[in-house]
Amino acid sequence: MLSNRLPARHSARLPSIAAIAVAAFLLPGGASAQEIDTGDTAWMLTSTALVLFMTLPGLALFYAGLVHTRNVMSVLMHVVAIACVASVLWFIFGYGLAFGEGNAWIGSLDRAFLRGMTTESVVEKMPESVFFMYQMTFAIITPCLIVGAYVERIRFSAVLVFNALWLLIVYFPVAHWVWGAGGWLFGEGPRAEGGIRDFAGGLVVHTTAGVSAIVMAVLLRNRHGFPQEIKPPHMPGLAVMGAAMLWVGWFGFNAGSALASGQGAGMAMTATHLAAATASLVWMGIEWMRHGKASVVGIVTGTIAGLATVTPASGFIGPMGGFLIGIAAGVVCYFVTQFVKQRLRIDDSLDVFAVHGAGGMLGVLLTSFLASPTFQGLGFAENMTAASHFVVQLKGVVIVAAWSAVATWVLVKVTQALVGLRVSKEEEYEGLDITAHGERAYDL
Amino acid sequence: MLSNRLPARHSARLPSIAAIAVAAFLLPGGASAQEIDTGDTAWMLTSTALVLFMTLPGLALFYAGLVHTRNVMSVLMHVVAIACVASVLWFIFGYGLAFGEGNAWIGSLDRAFLRGMTTESVVEKMPESVFFMYQMTFAIITPCLIVGAYVERIRFSAVLVFNALWLLIVYFPVAHWVWGAGGWLFGEGPRAEGGIRDFAGGLVVHTTAGVSAIVMAVLLRNRHGFPQEIKPPHMPGLAVMGAAMLWVGWFGFNAGSALASGQGAGMAMTATHLAAATASLVWMGIEWMRHGKASVVGIVTGTIAGLATVTPASGFIGPMGGFLIGIAAGVVCYFVTQFVKQRLRIDDSLDVFAVHGAGGMLGVLLTSFLASPTFQGLGFAENMTAASHFVVQLKGVVIVAAWSAVATWVLVKVTQALVGLRVSKEEEYEGLDITAHGERAYDL
Amino acid sequence: MLSNRLPARHSARLPSIAAIAVAAFLLPGGASAQEIDTGDTAWMLTSTALVLFMTLPGLALFYAGLVHTRNVMSVLMHVVAIACVASVLWFIFGYGLAFGEGNAWIGSLDRAFLRGMTTESVVEKMPESVFFMYQMTFAIITPCLIVGAYVERIRFSAVLVFNALWLLIVYFPVAHWVWGAGGWLFGEGPRAEGGIRDFAGGLVVHTTAGVSAIVMAVLLRNRHGFPQEIKPPHMPGLAVMGAAMLWVGWFGFNAGSALASGQGAGMAMTATHLAAATASLVWMGIEWMRHGKASVVGIVTGTIAGLATVTPASGFIGPMGGFLIGIAAGVVCYFVTQFVKQRLRIDDSLDVFAVHGAGGMLGVLLTSFLASPTFQGLGFAENMTAASHFVVQLKGVVIVAAWSAVATWVLVKVTQALVGLRVSKEEEYEGLDITAHGERAYDL
Amino acid sequence: MKLITAIVKPHKLDEVREALTSAGVQGMTVTEVKGFGRQKGHTEIYRGAEYIVDFRPKVKIEVVVDDGVADRVIQAIRDSAHTGQIGDGKIFIADVADAIRIRTGESGPEAL
Amino acid sequence: MKLITAIVKPHKLDEVREALTSAGVQGMTVTEVKGFGRQKGHTEIYRGAEYIVDFRPKVKIEVVVDDGVADRVIQAIRDSAHTGQIGDGKIFIADVADAIRIRTGESGPEAL
Amino acid sequence: MKLITAIVKPHKLDEVREALTSAGVQGMTVTEVKGFGRQKGHTEIYRGAEYIVDFRPKVKIEVVVDDGVADRVIQAIRDSAHTGQIGDGKIFIADVADAIRIRTGESGPEAL
Numbered sequence A, B, C: 001m002l003s004n005r006l007p008a009r010h011s012a013r014l015p016s017i018a019a020i021a022v023a024a025f026l027l028p029g030g031a032s033a034q035e036i037d038t039g040d041t042a043w044m045l046t047s048t049a050l051v052l053f054m055t056l057p058g059l060a061l062f063y064a065g066l067v068h069t070r071n072v073m074s075v076l077m078h079v080v081a082i083a084c085v086a087s088v089l090w091f092i093f094g095y096g097l098a099f100g101e102g103n104a105w106i107g108s109l110d111r112a113f114l115r116g117m118t119t120e121s122v123v124e125k126m127p128e129s130v131f132f133m134y135q136m137t138f139a140i141i142t143p144c145l146i147v148g149a150y151v152e153r154i155r156f157s158a159v160l161v162f163n164a165l166w167l168l169i170v171y172f173p174v175a176h177w178v179w180g181a182g183g184w185l186f187g188e189g190p191r192a193e194g195g196i197r198d199f200a201g202g203l204v205v206h207t208t209a210g211v212s213a214i215v216m217a218v219l220l221r222n223r224h225g226f227p228q229e230i231k232p233p234h235m236p237g238l239a240v241m242g243a244a245m246l247w248v249g250w251f252g253f254n255a256g257s258a259l260a261s262g263q264g265a266g267m268a269m270t271a272t273h274l275a276a277a278t279a280s281l282v283w284m285g286i287e288w289m290r291h292g293k294a295s296v297v298g299i300v301t302g303t304i305a306g307l308a309t310v311t312p313a314s315g316f317i318g319p320m321g322g323f324l325i326g327i328a329a330g331v332v333c334y335f336v337t338q339f340v341k342q343r344l345r346i347d348d349s350l351d352v353f354a355v356h357g358a359g360g361m362l363g364v365l366l367t368s369f370l371a372s373p374t375f376q377g378l379g380f381a382e383n384m385t386a387a388s389h390f391v392v393q394l395k396g397v398v399i400v401a402a403w404s405a406v407a408t409w410v411l412v413k414v415t416q417a418l419v420g421l422r423v424s425k426e427e428e429y430e431g432l433d434i435t436a437h438g439e440r441a442y443d444l
Numbered sequence D, E, F: 001m002k003l004i005t006a007i008v009k010p011h012k013l014d015e016v017r018e019a020l021t022s023a024g025v026q027g028m029t030v031t032e033v034k035g036f037g038r039q040k041g042h043t044e045i046y047r048g049a050e051y052i053v054d055f056r057p058k059v060k061i062e063v064v065v066d067d068g069v070a071d072r073v074i075q076a077i078r079d080s081a082h083t084g085q086i087g088d089g090k091i092f093i094a095d096v097a098d099a100i101r102i103r104t105g106e107s108g109p110e111a112l
Ligand SMILES: Nc1ncnc2c1ncn2[C@@H]1O[C@H](COP(=O)(O)OP(=O)(O)O)[C@@H](O)[C@H]1O
Pocket: D007, D034, D035, D036, D037, D038, D039, D040, D056, D058, D085, D086, D087, D088, D089, D090, F026, F027, F028, F029, F030, F062, F063, F064, F065, F101, F102, F103, F112
């Protein structure tokens, strides 16, 4: 049975449809007499484009702007290549492993190469092809987020090997656990009784990526000269451009996760936007207080922190919840960046853990409280309270974080053994653009 | 009663729906049994993303490309920060003040913090959350347009204070006057008798921003060395990139203002596009005649002029109207840029008045004629002719321009008293990027 | 009778709708009682924005990043100006010539200036205005593709004259032949018996542009110093940015060509994406094998090759077909770039023929095989086999390529006679930015 | 002949150029440089960390002149580049053995 | 030793470099500069205003050579950078007291 | 006074600057340059073609010092810029006739 990634409330509101959709995937070949809704499909086609846009060019530019001139092309290459690898793997077996009918731990290979998908296959009220594509864009962006941890020093072959393995061992399974119909986190008790809530990927996307990022950074060790010799971003305007694209694209990420063009999408978009705007202003305010001025990279880092943090909650909360998450995200993520870099001296170069890991986990936990109608939230499943739900969420955070950390540790070691991790010191000084890709970013 | 921002003709075509929508907001808590249309909702979700995209990154890049290297980050900061402030204010009270049921002058605070919006609230055939978000993107872009008037010399704290006040005193009220159901301009006589026509913001967006821009520029005074020492754009390609994004996003701005996925949207998109393309070529032609060559910044300035000018008309005219507006926009806006900068010697640095103010007002006036079926227009309300409608439009232009000018004058003075307006001469030479934000745009 | 650009299979699936749509255009003034579908319309409005986005800023940036610093503005200018000219011509007579009821060779002028289009006109299930706009975006991008062949040496007036003529003599007719209801290629035998299949423009867009590009390059002759003195791209990151935008926009191009929000769109998007990702990796692999490293410009060139190649096939094939096309595109387009530049020594500067021409023709031919259910394809019309269909496709390729070549040859000569083709050697060294447009791309 | 090298504030370039042409100089060569000196640098912020950037943007103007006009040229630069604030820059004077105009092959003062 | 400084048109850089290596030069240092001279600048357009840009992009090639080969090197530059059109540029010759190779510590002509 | 010109690897700039200030130097001027020398260039790839780029990014440090401290300064540069690998760069020493501080009009060693 192929999961439909319906968060509890959502499916509660659409029981009959869920039933039909599920039925569809029990039919041989996925055939179904179910009708699609052209409006829902239009929004999901658009959301797919928006989420791809987040990665390419959004995230690629965001990261490329933050590194030094001599590593710009390498960052772009990492993002483009990982996106391609993830797309092909998703087609070959990823989709089936994540959403195919399997057991509590993993889907199945029955859907490998999209076997059984025809022009009649329907998921929710959209063509299965659209569902496939939409979910693929999440499998694309997640490993790309980790790029920020290892820029400016990693071997390109290590990027390819690590990420292919990571998708297999971390992303596809965790997506199945949390979003797959039979997944053990998703399925802990029927949804109506309050399974874990991760609307658009606080766990599946941001926790996995953020935790893996910091483990990777530790194992790969710091860039030479970190932190004294590390210079500020070579072109912060590129990062702003990328952040703006991420913001716009995130509407597809969160509002698209409603899987329909309706109230759920509208509310998710509202909460998402308010969290982003609020976190931006909070980050700006903190910088102003601490440095006497506020930077542009700062404000947009706040934006991304707000967006990452609201992600798991966006389908369960109201506008006020978005606003409050924005405040929490701005404060927490800011101080985690300081803690990781200045205290722990870990060169998670572009702060993937601080922004996505901390943000994602924070958001998952806050979902328990902010879903409460007190904060305009959409409420809890029967028998659940904010407190009891917090336990469920916390459990999810611990499990996913632990799995991501352990698996990444092993995969980095495997990658090191297979192709080596780091470039030489000379190559690092020369820059990866020329040494690894034979290109220079600027010839003005 | 919450307004639905229905231009006269539009509502005339959809009387029953308007009635239902209006009814919805009379119910306590905004609850309604009305159904949404998934197709309309999909287009409005998309349009919301498109209009946000216009500001971030579109407008930010457009403006950033036109300034000097040392002020690039500051321009990006202005746009991002204003966008965030506008979003939060819109949530806190802006939405209610603009669209809430109040009197002829202002909405109400009943909808502050989106009180009363539930997942059942419907406006037109979309969730109220989508309507809220869509209208918010207009409140975001309007103050950001003014940025072009004061770049390279303003204090960042002045930007924040001025724009927060400006939204409160200019934007929210004017939006209510023109688009609010009970607004005095909107409501001057029942719509069917021909209230003012401003489809997507010729008055509410472009006239307010453009007029405020020139008043601000006068009060702030010129940049040091203006006009002799002022150099051409530091990276015109960025401006082209931004202009292209504005063009694409404007489809959401104008075609989205139909508030539905149908004939109104299609026609508005067509007129919008033809105006943009035509104005571009006209501007190019004028430059070619005057300088013997045509510049790229020129052609895309023509694009923006065409888009701003067609904005108020786009829902009332046909393709031929768009084409004719393009011609008028190219000629008029070109010569206004010359007049303001070379005759009046006013340093409205990025020509906000010439392009948006002049364009917006021109478009509002031309709407009276081009709505005529002679030009493929959609016609007039009963009892109205092009001439009688021109009077209505002219009145609107005068009132909105006057209010914007007076209010801006006062607000600039208030801002000056509170936090000061200009940076020091040394900071101006050094550039705002380093002095105000601690960043450099390029470290190549 | 206005064609609906329905590929054979598509129309076969929707006979009644096609009938209604066709009927609509026989009514005086295009009036029709047919209803639009808001979901389909939403997707087509979105697709229109996406395809415009491909050109502006996508293609403009892709090309601008690949040239030298001194010609950046000129490339942007070419793309913007051609887009505007194409838009206005499409309005004046292009739409009618391509889609109006005419003979087998050309449409008609009856629809000049969009005469007869009202807010009631419907095509398929969308407003005619949306159909007009969507098809216009194809007329915009096609001549812009050719820009890559003549950068860095052409006179701007030649760009304008050549492209206006080219639209008239090549694009509008070929669009009519292939997509117009009465077009001789389209209509060769009733569709059900297997007319030519070009879903989204392998012939109409890529073959015309690619073949014309190489003819233009030959006639214009190489840049001075080609190939020894030609330097690598001045800012490959811009090209990556543009390529990413093209990728995202291509979802509108191919999935939008289904003209509806449904299964056809979803499948086309899936095949398109898989072809892009796969071709990227193949190109990367070839570079790695040949040079010991892979470049970023290389991988994204592979992306574009994959996208161009899958274009004609995207509505007829399944995911596996997309994957296989990706492999073919990566290999073939790579080696054609080598052949054209290194063997033939033709300075098709940005490889328009190799990527679009070769890719487009390859895709048209492969459509015959990959439409087979063996490869998850959607099958053939009655009486048709892969082999018999291959003959039809091959004929189409030969005819369109030949017409494009001959017509371009003549038009280049005409342009040369009217305004001259090339700038002087001094201007070429100085760069077109300053000499032709009075601008410099960077003043850092 | 003398090579006069002036390192000045970027926004003074136009003034200096005009002063030089008024002083009869027919050609000069300008380079964007980064200066380190008594004028302290500035602080940049990046995600909570502050970076001291010691170098400030400066412009280097090189002009080769005949010995006779050197003093006039030096004076012209001093006057036009002067603001009185730290960081105004330096002028260095060095000897040049010969100058050649590539176009004509002229050498010595005629080549300037 | 002599420091030979040549200011030439940007598109001539490759030719000059080749001529210099043919003339036995083993190293050189190149800077992108802006030149002001007899060759007039160009006009830029920005929204109806015309800006005169007096400076033109040039390339400065600095090469330190032993006295004995100076003339040959100068000749090589002259020949390769020459187009005969205004703006071809200048060559300046100055004395260098010493040169040191950082890697080895060698000094004098051996360091070149 | 002496003009000491050092061409070094870009990532050595900070170290050299620190060494110079330790050696008592109060000011210097830095230019980004492209170096050609024994250290060979690199290969760039563009759509199947390989381009040899002969020039490598280098940094040129110019510092004018009083004759007395020249040797100390040269030594400081040598030590701090040294990696022992080809391409470490050169130091050139030339005479400077005079130096002037624009702000104050001081000249000679006081101006430094
Ligand atoms: N000894 C020196 N050698 C070379 N350049 C110098 C030297 N001292 C200063 N400069 C240049 O002159 C600029 C101005 O010097 P600084 O000490 O800041 O101010 P001032 O000239 O007013 O004393 C510096 O930024 C640097 O570029």
